[in-house]
Amino acid sequence: MKLLNQSIKYLSSSILLIITLWAVVFYLNMLQEIKDSIDEGLENHKRIVIQNAKKDPSILTKKYFDESFFTIEEISSEKALSITDIYRDTILYMQDFDDEEPELEPVRMLTSAFQIHNKYYLLNIANSMVEEDDLVKELLFDTIWLYLLLVFSTIFINNVVLKKLWDPFYNLLHQLKTYKLESSQKLPSVNTQTKEFLDLQQGINDLLVQNRTVFEQQKEFIGNASHELQTPLAIITSKLELLLEKEQLNTEQANTISDVFQTVQRLIQLNKSLLLLSKIDNKHFFNNVSVNINKVVKESLEQLSDFSTYKNINITFNQNAILRSNMDSSLARILITNLIKNAILHNVDHGELNILINSTSFEIVNTGINKSLKGDKIFNRFHKSNALSENSGLGLAIVKAITDLYHYQIHYKYENNLHCFKVDFHPVQ
Amino acid sequence: MKILVIEDEPQLLQNIKDSLEKEQFLVETASDYYTAIDKIAIYEYDCVLLDIMLPNGNGLNILNNLKKEAKGENVIIISAKDALDDKLKGLSLGADDYLTKPFHLAELNARVKVLFRRKTLNGKDNITYGNLKLEIEDRLLFVNQTNIPLNRKEFDILNYFLLNRDRLITRTALAEHVWGDHIDQVDNFDFVYSQIKNIRKKLQISKADLKIESVYGIGYKIVEK
Numbered sequence: 001m002k003l004l005n006q007s008i009k010y011l012s013s014s015i016l017l018i019i020t021l022w023a024v025v026f027y028l029n030m031l032q033e034i035k036d037s038i039d040e041g042l043e044n045h046k047r048i049v050i051q052n053a054k055k056d057p058s059i060l061t062k063k064y065f066d067e068s069f070f071t072i073e074e075i076s077s078e079k080a081l082s083i084t085d086i087y088r089d090t091i092l093y094m095q096d097f098d099d100e101e102p103e104l105e106p107v108r109m110l111t112s113a114f115q116i117h118n119k120y121y122l123l124n125i126a127n128s129m130v131e132e133d134d135l136v137k138e139l140l141f142d143t144i145w146l147y148l149l150l151v152f153s154t155i156f157i158n159n160v161v162l163k164k165l166w167d168p169f170y171n172l173l174h175q176l177k178t179y180k181l182e183s184s185q186k187l188p189s190v191n192t193q194t195k196e197f198l199d200l201q202q203g204i205n206d207l208l209v210q211n212r213t214v215f216e217q218q219k220e221f222i223g224n225a226s227h228e229l230q231t232p233l234a235i236i237t238s239k240l241e242l243l244l245e246k247e248q249l250n251t252e253q254a255n256t257i258s259d260v261f262q263t264v265q266r267l268i269q270l271n272k273s274l275l276l277l278s279k280i281d282n283k284h285f286f287n288n289v290s291v292n293i294n295k296v297v298k299e300s301l302e303q304l305s306d307f308s309t310y311k312n313i314n315i316t317f318n319q320n321a322i323l324r325s326n327m328d329s330s331l332a333r334i335l336i337t338n339l340i341k342n343a344i345l346h347n348v349d350h351g352e353l354n355i356l357i358n359s360t361s362f363e364i365v366n367t368g369i370n371k372s373l374k375g376d377k378i379f380n381r382f383h384k385s386n387a388l389s390e391n392s393g394l395g396l397a398i399v400k401a402i403t404d405l406y407h408y409q410i411h412y413k414y415e416n417n418l419h420c421f422k423v424d425f426h427p428v429q
Numbered sequence: 430m431k432i433l434v435i436e437d438e439p440q441l442l443q444n445i446k447d448s449l450e451k452e453q454f455l456v457e458t459a460s461d462y463y464t465a466i467d468k469i470a471i472y473e474y475d476c477v478l479l480d481i482m483l484p485n486g487n488g489l490n491i492l493n494n495l496k497k498e499a500k501g502e503n504v505i506i507i508s509a510k511d512a513l514d515d516k517l518k519g520l521s522l523g524a525d526d527y528l529t530k531p532f533h534l535a536e537l538n539a540r541v542k543v544l545f546r547r548k549t550l551n552g553k554d555n556i557t558y559g560n561l562k563l564e565i566e567d568r569l570l571f572v573n574q575t576n577i578p579l580n581r582k583e584f585d586i587l588n589y590f591l592l593n594r595d596r597l598i599t600r601t602a603l604a605e606h607v608w609g610d611h612i613d614q615v616d617n618f619d620f621v622y623s624q625i626k627n628i629r630k631k632l633q634i635s636k637a638d639l640k641i642e643s644v645y646g647i648g649y650k651i652v653e654k
Contacts, residue, residue, distance in 0.1 A: 228509075230529075231530055231531075233530070234438075234509075234530040234531030235440045235441045235444065236531075237534075238441065238444035238445070238533075239440070241533065241535070241597060242444060242534070244597050244644065244645060244647065245451075254645035254647075255645065257645070258647035261599065262601075262647070303609055309620070310619060
């Protein structure tokens with residue numbers, strides 16, 4: 001849920017609660033105010049009636065509510081003395097302008113007693129009251145209108161004002177989403193005066209700078225580490241070679257030393273691959289030229305021919321077009337050679353190897369184990385599909401690193417018992 | 430033949446020295462920048478093996494110095510750095526060859542010898558060994574004046590063997606030299622063996638005075654019969 005909608009959700013429910021409470025309080029207050037005002041009018045009316053009664057005793061016998069809304073009745077002195085002014089809500093049978101026939105209507109009634117010429121009278125004065133259900137109805141409608149108005153204005157304000165206010169935030173978020181640690185040069189930045197956003201930007205940038213430093217250091221570390229290993233490896237190799245040249249070794253010693261020597265050779269290959277990977281990651285290859293991939297394939301096949309002949313592999317090379325790509329020539333050679341080498345290495349004796357070049361792609365298909373490889377893992381560093389222990393597990397990782405460097409696509413698929421790798425180049429015309 | 434080896438790692442320096450002395454070269458050493466500069470200023474060398482990264486200074490400056498004093502006739506750079514720009518820089522400053530650490534002693538030996546041959550004989554070089562003669566420029570093998578046809582790889586292998594007479598050549602070193610660096614990740618070098626078998630057969634049939642011996646199952650050595 002978007003922040004904007006979240007805030008609308010919370011605002012509208014709080015507004016609903018506030019308005020409901022307010023409506024109840026407002027209703028009660030209003031009712032009280034109306035009664036107070038009617039009571040004052042009744043009090044005033046009482047005085048007028050008493051004054052009029054002194055002048056015109058005929059009204060002292062007015063027994064029914066009619067047009068002047070009061071009744072007078074003679075009572076005993078004891079009863080009169082026990083009566084204080086009482087205001088109460090009651091109902092009378094009457095007809096309002098909105099009623100079709102007389103009905104019971106709420107009224108406010110003052111009950112009082114007075115004395116004229118030593119006689120005591122009971123006075124009831126009524127005044128028609130606002131109808132409570134009408135009031136509630138009116139108030140409810142008004143409240144709903146007010147609520148809707150408030151919610152819609154909130155949505156509107158949110159959409160216009162808040163959106164504008166949050167704009168730097170979304171801008172920053174977008175820049176962060178597209179930020180790549182290894183390639184983005186510019187840190188995310190937005191044009192804002194809002195302190196929170198400036199703080200956020202500062203925080204993010206500090207974090208990114210820190211991360212980038214760590215990333216660089218890590219890249220450098222791998223490069224430096226494999227680099228520093230070169231000299232010790234050179235010492236070991238040359239020492240072993242000199243040792244093996246001494247002829248007084250017995251068979252057992254010689255075997256041990258040659259095992260060590262071969263292991264060191266593997267270590268050297270591993271280290272070379274790591275160094276190459278680190279160089280690709282650090283973009284140490286910038287010498288991009290237009291490379292004829294067909295030619296590279298031909299040269300690679302020629303260089304690996306002894307190896308493929310030894311494994312009795314039947315190679316076919318179909319060129320539907322001349323494929324040229326703008327890249328470093330040694331990386332192009334490594335890319336193609338690694339794929340071909342991989343296809344020979346994991347092939348079966350008397351197997352098949354087919355290479356197809358189209359105007360935009362290079363495809364290599366080979367026989368091998370009758371099982372699909374894990375397409376998502378094979379390009380991982382040090383992934384080994386089987387226990388071919390002498391294989392570094394870096395060949396395809398290097399291929400992937402090169403295709404990533406140039407934004408080429410590489411796909412693996414397994415169809416009809418054939419393993420297929422396809423590279424989509426960005427060809428140059 | 431006098432060679433100066435400039436290398437800061439004492440053990441590697443000693444190994445290179447031992448290996449080159451087996452070939453009857455006169456070897457002098459320098460393990461830091463200033464010693465190297467001094468030795469170059471005072472003595473004349475036929476060949477300089479130069480490590481680029483040295484304490485107190487960059488090997489490329491030494492190369493510059495050698496060129497300025499017109500002494501940089503034969504320089505082979507040995508470096509753990511194989512960044513392309515370093516290689517090009519080294520070669521454009523006049524280094525004759527470039528070897529990346531770690532290397533095989535047989536490879537270093539072959540490079541030094543090839544360098545000498547190129548400089549002293551202008552490439553018009555034949556290697557003779559008993560009744561066997563290898564014409565480098567025309568890539569031909571003669572045994573008792575009879576031409577023995579060799580394919581390209583076979584010639585390269587034999588040439589490499591003859592540059593490293595009586596020395597151990599490991600299969601890895603041979604594969605890297607003949608088939609190139611890209612062969613390195615191939616799981617085994619059995620295919621090398623089939624080539625060696627062919628050469629052995631040809632040498633035997635033509636009654637050559639030398640044979641290829643297997644050494645401890647790890648490599649080969651060429652010896653006189």
